[in-house]
Amino acid sequence: MPATIRDVARLAGVSPSTVSRALSLPDVVNPATRARVRAAAEQLGYEPNRAARGLITGRTGNIGLVVPDLANPFFPSVVKGVQARARLHDVAVFLADTDEDAAAEAGLVRALAKQVDGLILCSPRATEEELAAVARETNVVLVNRLVEGVPAVTFDNEGGMRQAIAHLVALGHRRIAWVGGPKASWSSAHRIIGLYAAARDHGVKLVDVGDFAPTYEGGMAAADQVVATGATAVVAYNDLIAIGLLARLHTRGISVPGDLSVVGIDGIAMARMSRPALTTVRLPKQKAGEIAVELLLAVLDDPDPDTIIATRGKLHGELIVRDSTGVAPDPARP
Amino acid sequence: MPATIRDVARLAGVSPSTVSRALSLPDVVNPATRARVRAAAEQLGYEPNRAARGLITGRTGNIGLVVPDLANPFFPSVVKGVQARARLHDVAVFLADTDEDAAAEAGLVRALAKQVDGLILCSPRATEEELAAVARETNVVLVNRLVEGVPAVTFDNEGGMRQAIAHLVALGHRRIAWVGGPKASWSSAHRIIGLYAAARDHGVKLVDVGDFAPTYEGGMAAADQVVATGATAVVAYNDLIAIGLLARLHTRGISVPGDLSVVGIDGIAMARMSRPALTTVRLPKQKAGEIAVELLLAVLDDPDPDTIIATRGKLHGELIVRDSTGVAPDPARP
DNA sequence: GCTGAGTTTGCAATCGGTTGCACTCTTGTG
DNA sequence: CACAAGAGTGCAACCGATTGCAAACTCAGC
Numbered sequence: 024m025p026a027t028i029r030d031v032a033r034l035a036g037v038s039p040s041t042v043s044r045a046l047s048l049p050d051v052v053n054p055a056t057r058a059r060v061r062a063a064a065e066q067l068g069y070e071p072n073r074a075a076r077g078l079i080t081g082r083t084g085n086i087g088l089v090v091p092d093l094a095n096p097f098f099p100s101v102v103k104g105v106q107a108r109a110r111l112h113d114v115a116v117f118l119a120d121t122d123e124d125a126a127a128e129a130g131l132v133r134a135l136a137k138q139v140d141g142l143i144l145c146s147p148r149a150t151e152e153e154l155a156a157v158a159r160e161t162n163v164v165l166v167n168r169l170v171e172g173v174p175a176v177t178f179d180n181e182g183g184m185r186q187a188i189a190h191l192v193a194l195g196h197r198r199i200a201w202v203g204g205p206k207a208s209w210s211s212a213h214r215i216i217g218l219y220a221a222a223r224d225h226g227v228k229l230v231d232v233g234d235f236a237p238t239y240e241g242g243m244a245a246a247d248q249v250v251a252t253g254a255t256a257v258v259a260y261n262d263l264i265a266i267g268l269l270a271r272l273h274t275r276g277i278s279v280p281g282d283l284s285v286v287g288i289d290g291i292a293m294a295r296m297s298r299p300a301l302t303t304v305r306l307p308k309q310k311a312g313e314i315a316v317e318l319l320l321a322v323l324d325d326p327d328p329d330t331i332i333a334t335r336g337k338l339h340g341e342l343i344v345r346d347s348t349g350v351a352p353d354p355a356r357p
Numbered sequence: 358m359p360a361t362i363r364d365v366a367r368l369a370g371v372s373p374s375t376v377s378r379a380l381s382l383p384d385v386v387n388p389a390t391r392a393r394v395r396a397a398a399e400q401l402g403y404e405p406n407r408a409a410r411g412l413i414t415g416r417t418g419n420i421g422l423v424v425p426d427l428a429n430p431f432f433p434s435v436v437k438g439v440q441a442r443a444r445l446h447d448v449a450v451f452l453a454d455t456d457e458d459a460a461a462e463a464g465l466v467r468a469l470a471k472q473v474d475g476l477i478l479c480s481p482r483a484t485e486e487e488l489a490a491v492a493r494e495t496n497v498v499l500v501n502r503l504v505e506g507v508p509a510v511t512f513d514n515e516g517g518m519r520q521a522i523a524h525l526v527a528l529g530h531r532r533i534a535w536v537g538g539p540k541a542s543w544s545s546a547h548r549i550i551g552l553y554a555a556a557r558d559h560g561v562k563l564v565d566v567g568d569f570a571p572t573y574e575g576g577m578a579a580a581d582q583v584v585a586t587g588a589t590a591v592v593a594y595n596d597l598i599a600i601g602l603l604a605r606l607h608t609r610g611i612s613v614p615g616d617l618s619v620v621g622i623d624g625i626a627m628a629r630m631s632r633p634a635l636t637t638v639r640l641p642k643q644k645a646g647e648i649a650v651e652l653l654l655a656v657l658d659d660p661d662p663d664t665i666i667a668t669r670g671k672l673h674g675e676l677i678v679r680d681s682t683g684v685a686p687d688p689a690r691p
Numbered sequence: 692g693c694t695g696a697g698t699t700t701g702c703a704a705t706c707g708g709t710t711g712c713a714c715t716c717t718t719g720t721g
Numbered sequence: 722c723a724c725a726a727g728a729g730t731g732c733a734a735c736c737g738a739t740t741g742c743a744a745a746c747t748c749a750g751c
Binding site: 692694698700701702705714718720 | 722723724725726727728729730731732733734735736737738739740741742743744745746747748749750751
């Protein structure tokens, strides 16, 4: 039912090839013809059939986006960024959610790969080898993960942790606990590195209470161990864990920030709404999605390996101080 | 680079047409040949090219999903449901977020429509006429919206409101405020109808404080008006608004549920995490996404108008009682 | 042994675009 | 004025599948 290139050609009195050129290579056709073709296309509401074009060009005009779990508010933000930027470039986005399942992730990636020009993998849980393998056969951009030779946009974890520690140290904290995220999480591993570096520089003690699910429940589970460390402040892998901590601490009657200061990471909307409002390192999530699209599109246009390797984005976080952090309790008091 | 149907044909010693049939119409080809073809396809890792198939069949194997705002936790849940179910049927999902902009919505829908077999529109902000028009030229399933002659999956708003009111009445509340959502929201309009009906049945007074943005800020903005009504309980259009109410009420030193009980709607994860934990009507959001996919696929398989009109799903919500509701304050007390 | 029905398979057209090549028609140059 | 270069356009092949139609083959029945 929709108009084809032949309909336009007939109406404009030219051949289909001229229509094709008038629309996609404007400078090789006579301005007068071009205008005539454009008018005909307009009148018929002609839009090239993507499948047909894709068949010959090998390009689908689609990109795939894979995230571990949409229920974690971190990811919808990234998705929004990808969405918005892709639309600007007239590229459609296939979305897939792996439910934090590394096996499902691999299958999904392979299935998606065949239907798109490139993939954006956000916080993938797969191993480096698997990712490198995928990147070899498909155009891939990683978000929040770094693998040798694969374009990526990451967050400056070290810088973020440095800000958090500096803030806590300024408030007088000298013993700080760390609640880690999933073992397979690249960013968890890198945050702890930044944290230790910052702690060393400031001469404060860091206590690692282990790895937890990056969820509210994970935070609830971690809370008692945090308290047992005797730390006066805690940094959590993400805001969801931090909010879980807040809840359990409240239940136990431990005052935040009176007895214990809590810092999250991510800067999800919910952090503002918790009680007390959560001090956090806000990551430019949406921006990350936007840049990932730009990177991917750049790679598609110029698949030169050297360019690809240089294609990197590193985004800086920003410490947002709210009510969950305060001066360290006087050690003499109890 | 990937194997084509011709490669498989050559390896199996048959013609491409036989390969096509062996793979998609198994019973019209000789079992022996079929096995040979299957083996060859397997060996080559052959997967039919979707663009090529789409060109001839007119089917893309893709569906589109349009939501107003991924930042509202309601929608990621629906998206997850759609996702999961679509994958089961080997259908890919295009996602678009309109940023709550009705104009953008129209454009997006039209753009998406050409690349997919059908669309799922979740809580669309467009007018009935626009939606009916879209439904006439594309296969559409609505979620959380009802338009004459268009398949839809909705929530039982009346029933949900009835449960909420019954709960509040049992707690002794006799004057209940309602904080509405966006004017263009179909569900807001229908929730208020259910609310009034339930209030009448129970002989309690309902006070409408007006329409607000379906956000935390919207709830903060509504709080003072709620207090001014003198109501002892308030029902909010959604959980986000309810959580905003909680925050502002806390700031003003108004106790929840001591002075005022608060009920939300949606049952987002965040509701459990608020302080006090929010009593809410939990809607089966993910289920709605799953059913929407089933409905859409059914419509695609059988585009008979009579079937289409009968294609409806209505999901029931469930009252989750938490700490934000309690017995009405003694009127004599102040 | 021949005919006809029923199976199984291949040929070739087709979907809707894009693009290499060749052809026509200007226009500029010697 | 002839000729070459260049611009503009059309022809036809092609991308990778599906499918109507016809050919080839099998097999039963007479």
